[in-house]
Amino acid sequence: MRVSCMFYICRHAVCIVYTSNGDFRKLKLRFQTLKKMWTEFCVLSLLVPCASGFVNLAYTPTQKLQGTANMSQPSQKPAWSAGNAVDGNTDQELLTTCAVMDYSKTYSSVWWKVRLQKRFNVAYVVVYFRRSTIVRESGYSLYSFDDGEDFNSSYPNPQNLIFRHDPLLGCPDSTQTVTVNRLSREIVFYNTRPSNYMTNCLNDSRVKTTVEICEVKVMGCDENRFSSNQCNLECNWSCKNQNCDVFNGSCIYGCNDSNALTVDCLVCQNGQYISNRQCTLCKGHCKDRAPCNKLTGRCDNGCSNYWTGDYCDLCEDGYYNDTCSATCGKCANNKPCDKATGECGNGCKTNFEPPFCQICKPGFYNSATNCISGCGHCKNGAICDNESGRCPGECELYFAAPYCQVCEDGFYNETCSAACGKCANNAPCNNITGQCRNGCKTNFEPPLCQECQDGFYGIICNGTCGNCANGQPCDKVTGKCLNECKPHYKFPYCKVCEDRYYNKSCEAKCGNCLNNKPCDKENGNCTMGCRSHFMPPLCEVAMESQTGDSEDKPNTGAIAGGIVAAIIIIVIVGLAAFFLKRRQGVNRDPTGHFQIVSNDRKKGSKRNKYADISDNSLERFQEEHTNEALSRDDGGYYNTAEITTYIRTQDLHRVILEKNKKENNVYLDEYKRLPLGNTDKCKIGQQKENIVKNRFKTTFPYDHSRVILKEKWTDNDNDYINANFIKNCNGDKAYIAAQGPKKVTLADFWRMIWQENVKLVVMLTNIVENGKNKCTQYWPEKDKGMDVGPCKIKLLEETEYAFHTYRKFTVQQNNSNTRTIAQFHYTAWPDHGTPEELGLVQFHRAVTKKYQTGGLMLVHCSAGVGRTGTFIGLDSLLQHGRKFGRINVFEFVHKMREERMTMVQTAEQYIFLHKALLCGFQENDTVIKEDIIPTKINLLLQDSSPLNQRALYKEYKMLQTLKLTYDDKDTEDGQTTDNKAKNYDLKILPVSKYRPYLTTYIKGRNDYINAVCVPSFTAPGSFILTQYPLKDTEVDLWRLCMDHDVNALIVLGDTNEQGVSWIPQKGSTSYNTPYSLTTGNTGSSISGVTQDTLVISIEDQRKELDVYYIPFGNDNAILKGVELLLEKEKQHSFTSVIMSKDGAERVGVFCVLHNVLQQLRMDKEVDIFTAVRQIQTRRPEVISKLEEYRRCYELVPVSISEDGIYANM
The missing domain is CATH 2.60.120.260 (Galactose-binding domain-like)
Structure with missing residues (x-):
């Protein structure tokens, strides 16, 4: 019998009496009765609930x-x-x-x-x-x-x-x-x-x-x-003599059953073993289906195929899943995958897609060959099939479907932007070099067959050059002789005799034609008659005089014949001019430039004389007609849409909208009319000793405009470098466009800088992009010198900004004066594609602001044509447009390509140049220097004129006008069925190209979170703007922090809020599977900012970050939050997540304030307008109210007051 009692305020108790068969009775006893019973009972049994412990x-x-x-x-x-x-x-x-x-x-x-x-x-x-x-x-x-x-x-x-x-x-x-x-x-x-x-x-x-x-x-x-x-x-009855361990009851003295195992006296069946003090099914896969050892659970005779481990419950390396039947993917360093999930914990081999590494990652294909094959040029950046390599739709322009790896027949080079020449039998050229394998069509120059052989000219080279002096060839397009003709031929075509000469070689002099008229250029006949007393038709032999007529008396018959001939010629010329005028369809504007007129209504009609002209029919035209007509056609008769290449700056936005229609067809048509690279003008660059100095096989400098190095630093130096002089819009030599130096051309690069006294270098590539070397570093590290030939180079200054780095060098050659060189290095041009227009324009503004000393600007990227041409175009056209109010992008690019091949290398860069120019012309003078900040901002804030006349309001309205608009395609990731519910507001969705992707694998989650990456003033990825997590997206916030190495969490809350539910209270831990979250115990509050630490843990990974809770309505708290963050960022590269309920409101003000104060610290000026515009480029919904924009201006002067943030920086 056992008794359990509970006492109630010393008056009575309820006792439960247990009998040996398990029954029990509940008794309610008076206290005095129980007391007597209690004393007696405790003698019987040592341990009852009235005792405590042993x-x-x-x-x-x-x-x-x-x-x-x-x-x-x-x-x-x-x-x-x-x-x-x-x-x-x-x-x-x-x-x-x-x-x-x-x-x-x-x-x-x-x-x-x-x-x-x-x-x-x-x-x-x-x-x-x-x-x-x-x-x-x-x-x-x-x-x-x-x-x-x-x-x-x-x-x-x-x-x-x-x-x-x-x-x-x-x-x-x-x-x-x-x-x-x-x-x-x-x-x-x-x-x-x-x-x-x-x-x-x-x-x-x-x-x-x-x-x-x-x-x-x-x-x-x-x-x-x-x-x-x-x-x-x-003690258990199974224990020997019912004696057991006093602490845990185990049978340490033995068992009653001789078959029992362990101190728990367990008797397990075959197929079971003892685990956690009970019989458990064997968990391994023993060889030949044998049972495991009952004590250890191990397979004494080994494991079945593909199984390993002490218990044969783990897959062998290279296999996974619950039956170990699945083969692992291509894990990095040949490490085994996770035996349960198949994931490769340490990443994949190159180009395989994590986490399973079974298939190629986007952009690569054919896992059987280790995904070494990269996708071709699929249209709109589409990703090819990761096994076959086929593009899902069309290719980029001029690439051949379905793989889009090689050019379509008729095009060649790395971007397939160059058209093949006239190959024999219309065969395609080599799609890399452009050479025609089986020769050229008649009269074309091998191997490229792009231009006529010497002595021929015209579109199809069917025109024969005239008699140019000294056997020189004529112009291969127009047929004109470049200098002069052989004696007595008429310049410039040199095909007919000068007046007064005739016969096939123009050696014979005309006779004595009437009134000194020229004779017939072929037979020498005087068609208007002879002077008196000379014998027709050559009028060379004098007749004996038969009359007394005057020498100058007209020959009536000859005059009549001459008049008839003249009338016929006038009629022919008039008709030719009429039809030529109709064919061209070209009007000249008052400036003298051609405007292109729509010909849609003429397409395919008989009046459109050359609409469908073929090579064979062209050959039937007289060569001079062909030459003249088609050269005019190249100036204006091409497109089927109404466009203009001559644009007023105030019309640029409208023109871009027009050209954007129909998938940029107008841009593409314009771009196709630009001249291609002509390697026959690059003889020096293709010489054997210079081939090694070229970075690319098909990009050479034109001989007529190349930079010629005059001074030799070693005996092996020659005068060659892959660089050309480029003229600006005014025709002045203003730039050097060069390829990025290679190791073998490093000395040549500095020879050029020294020779041309270059003081400004603009670099538009990174040293390495996508694992490929793009340019050799040609400057020393800080505090280290570099010797190149006789030059000693030192780095004086290096300042990093979000999208560029500014460096200042000194260069001294022997005992000469020291020169100072500024380098502006743009670091944000993507390897494929174009950068943000605003980012490049801001970079250009930095270049022109710091460097205004004149001289040649050296611009280079890797090849020195695409990005280089785009930047030179931006610089020159902005200067010209600001001065004259009009620009001609097409014409300027055309002129650049006459100086260096394929400047502005792709149609995408050509389109980008227009948009960047628009962005540049839209720039306002909103920069405020440090010494006038209080005065200038006070004037803006105290303006009491009508709202629509206030400068601050006008700035705000301009921001709304310039704000980018994104369509559903740009934000499609946030609108999928899986992701819609993850958004706080469906009107605020991340632009796909700016959102951070989540990579940590969690079953049921994908890579989406409503967040965007935005730059600070000094780093491109300093901030991630996101919304408060919803009930189902909290785990994605912690994935974001782990995947993107976040250092700080900035929570912009309401003034009356006391923290947020998804961050644990001070000193406590919460769990959000598979993460554990622990808040520190040492938090503090200063100026309204609550700060603490948060540790995020998952398996063996641990991430500690700072958490700042800032009440948004408190100006002091906002300023203090920015100050704390700026102080943290001094120590190392720093990524912060900035949060508000919707991820747009509030976060913009904080980021703008942070960025302009960084700008103030570095450049001694602020530009709030541009700072807002930069963030709106990626999150258009930020600072959508005038009050928010005004608050940015209000907080800046407060921050630089005596006690403000700037004083502490």
Whole structure:
């Protein structure tokens, strides 16, 4: 029987009485009745709920437990007897409560023991020594003896030893607790001083010892019970004699069943083993389906195929899933994949898609060949099929479907932008070099067949050159001789004789034609008659005079014939001019430039004379007609849409909108009319000794405009470098366009800089892009010099901005004067494509602001044609447009291509140039210098004129006008079925090209979060703007922080908010599977900003970041938050997540304030207008209200006041 009682305010109790068969009864008893029953019951059972923990078996009077103590020698006084150590008094100073021998005696061996009333399951012993004489007990031992075991003081059995103090470790503790966990009847304290006794206990005696024990507690349960929780459990009946471990009940004395295993006496079946103290199914896959070892769970005879591990429950390296039947992907460094999921934890081999690394990542294909093949040029950047490599739709212009790897027949070079020449039999040219494999059509010059052979000209080279002087060839397009004709031929075509000469070689002089008229150029006949007395038709021989007519009397017949001939010629010329005028369809504007008129209504009609003209029909035209007509056609007769290449700057926006229609067809038509590269004008660059100096196989400088190096630094130097002089819109030599230097051309590059006295270098490529070397670094690191030839170069200054780096060098050659060179390095031009228009325009503004000393501007990228041409176009056309109010992009690019091949290399760059120019012309003078900030901003804020006349309002309205608009395609990621519910507001969606992608794999999640990356003033990816997490997107916030190495979390909340629910309270931990989140205990609050640390953990990864909670309505808090962040950013590269409820409102003001204060620190000026515009480029919804824009202006002067942020930076 067992009783459990609960007391209620000392008046009554409810007791439950359990019977042996498991039944129970509930009794309500008066307290006095229970008291009597209680005392009697506790004698029967040691451990009932009225006791707490283990029972003191040596002394518990309430349960009538009292051990019997004695010791080997008499006590010093009768009151200090052995029994004092089992009286319940643990005082360690009073001698009257301790068992103390006479220490004046010399005892080399002593003992004290207590015999319990019966056999008990003893848990542990606690010994309380006299604290003041503890050194005398040094070296003691404790023994435990069961029934039938006797203590031999001469030689105690070591099997009964439960503890020994080592005197070499110092003095013993005054209170010693020793675990016993044995069935015991007697506990013995024993001490001795053998002859070899050694001690490190100060004042310990080596010859004698004693007993001075104040109390001994023997804690435990009845012999068949266990548990430190009030001995409330019985030992299992399966244990031998129902005896067990006093702490956990395990059968440490054996089992009743001989087949039982372990201390839990478990009997497991085949196919089971013991785990966590119970029989569990074998978890491994043993060889030949054998059962596992019942004790260990291991397969004693090995594992089945593909399984390994101690338990044969792990897949062999290279296999995964629950049957180990799936093969791992291509993990990095040949590491095995995760045996359960198949994921490659350390990443994939190059070009494979994580996390499984089974397929090629976007942009590559054919996993069988390790994804080494890159996609072709799919249209609109589409990704090819990752196995076949086929593009899903069309190719980029002039690339061949379906793989878009090579050019369509008829085009060549790296971008397929160059048209093949006239190859024989209309065969395609080599799609890389442009060479015609089987020769050219008649009269074309091999190997490119782009232009006529010497002596021929025209579109199809069917025109034969005239008689140019000294055997020089004529112009291969117009047929004109370049200098002069052979004697007596008419310039410029040199095909007909000058007046007064005739015959095939124009050697014969005309006779005496009437009125000195020219003779017929072929036969020499005077068609208008002869002078008097000369014999027609040659009028060379004088006739004998037969009349007295005057010498100048007209020959009537000849005059009549001449008049008729003249009339016929006038009619023919008039008709030709009429039809030619109709054919051209060209009007001239008042400036003299051609405007192109729509010909849609003429297309295919008979009036459109050359609409579908073929090579064969062209050959039928007279060569001069062909030449003249088609050269005019090249100036204006091409497109089928109404466009103009001559544009007023105020009309540029409208023109761009018009040209954007029909998938940029107008742009593309214009671009196709630009001249292609002509390698025949690049003889020097193709010479054998210069080939190695060219970065690309098909990009050479034109001979007529190339930079010629005059000074040699070594004997091996020649005059060649891949660079050309480029003229500006005014026709002045203003630029050098060059390829990025290679190692072998590094000295040539500096020779050019020194020779041309270059003071400004504009660099438009990074040293390495997408793993490819684009340019050799031609400057030294900070505090390190560089010697190139006789030049010593030093880096004086290096300042990094978000999209560019500014460097200042000094260069000195021998003992000459030191020169200073400024370099502006644009670092944000993507390897494929074009940068943000605003970013490049801001870069251009930085270039022109810091450098206005004149001289040649050296511009280079990698090849020195695409990005280089685009930047030169931007610089020159902006200058020209601001001065004259009009530009001609097509004409200027055309002129650049006459100086260097393929400047503005792609149609995409040509379109971008128009848009960048628009962005440049839209720039306002909104920069405010540091010394006038308070005055200027005060004027803006205090303006009391009508709202629509205020400068601040006009700036704000201009921002709204210039704000980019994105269509559904730009934000399609946020509108998919999976992602719609992840957005706080469907009107605020991230532009796909600016959003951060999530990479940590979590089942059921994809790579989307409503967030965008925006730059600070000094770094391109400093900020990630995002919304508060929704109920289902909190885990994505922590993925974002881990995947993008976030350092700080800025939460812009309401003034009355006290933190946010998704960040744990101070000093606590919360869980968002699979992440654990722990907030620090050392947080603080300053100027309204609450700051703390947050640790994000997942498996073996750990990320600590700073958290700043900023009430947005508090100006001081906003300023302090920016100050704290700027201070953090001084230490290292820093990424911050800026958060508000919708990820747009509030975050803009914080970022703008941060960026303009960075600008103030670095450049001593602010430009709030441009800072807002920069962020709106990526998140158009920020600062959408005039009040927000005004607040930016209000906070800047506050921040630079005496106590403000700038004073502390």
